[in-house]
Amino acid sequence: MPQTVVRDVEYQHRGTRMRGLVITCPGGAAGDSSAAGVLLIHDAFGLGEEMIGNATLLAEAGHPVFLADVWGERATPSSVTEIGPLIGSMTRDRDRWLGRVAAAHAVVDTDPEFTGRPLALLGYCFGGSSALEYLRTGAAVAGVAAVHPGLDLLGQDWSTPGSGSVLLMTGADDPMATPAMRSRLEEHLSSAGLDHQFHVYSGTTHAFTSPKAAASPEPELFAYNARSAARAWAATTGFLAELSAPAS
Structure with missing residues (x-):
């Protein structure tokens, strides 16, 4: 049975060391060199086991994955008291925030595992916000898949958007992606001429995809939902298959 290969990749942004990972599965389903590559942007808990597990499944399905390290030094905060200041430091300095995403994108552009493949951004939670914000400010990719992103973190100026299809997967009762926020994003994407689909x-x-939220103290705000998580995974893998170039 083909085994995944995990490779550490260090890169820099404004003097901060970022510790990303490349995960591939040579000889398996990844034999199709036209399958889309994935730049995965972690959730608020950082580049930890959950994100690595998702990336491993994608690699086994044929998609090489680069996991970005947005927090730096592969930090994995474990509580709201740690996470809040980290997110705040990014939203207060969007050049720094998006610069870190761009630095990860630059690594992918020079990595031979991704050469010749369409590239998709896949972000969870804060990572989904990061992917959409990066698109809003000019990123050129094949697609962006955002899983329960905080739409409340997004800027509203879509005058210079990038390119790529968009897949949004969110909960109908997510307080960070209300119907008004979803409607506003849909208007921006339509005005920008970007192909998009919303799964609510x-x-x-x-x-809702995180098992860490299974025992949520505030289920009305955040909670694991196995059925919605499975639906989002199916939507994500279908989206990646759609982006993949046809085999020659």
Whole structure:
């Protein structure tokens, strides 16, 4: 049975060391060299086991994955008291925030595992916000898949957007992606001429793909939802298959 290969990749942004990972599965489903590559942007908990697990499944399905390290030094905060200041430091300095995403993109552009492949951004939670914000400010990629992103973190100036299809997966009851926020994003994407689709899951709040939220103290705000998580995964893998170039 083909085994995944995990490779550490260090890169820099404004003097901060970022510690990303490349995960591939040579000889398996990844034998199709036209399958889309994935730049995965982690959730608020950083580049930890959950994100690595998702990336491993994608690699086994044929998509090489680069996991960005947005927090730097592969930090994996474990509590709201740690996460809040980290997110705040990015939203207060968007050049720094998006510069870190761009630095990861630059690594992908020079990595031979991704040469000749369409590239998709895949972000969870804060990572989904990061992917959409990067698109808003000019990123040119094949697609952006955002899983329960905080739409409240996005800027509203879409005058210089990038390119790429958009897949949004969110809970109908997510307080960080309200109907008004979703409607506003849809208007921006339409005005920018960007192909897009929204998957809205009923009875679902924020962070619904994360098993860490299974025992949520505030389920009305964030909670794991196994059915919605499975639907989002199926939507994500279908989206990546759609982006992949046809085999020659």
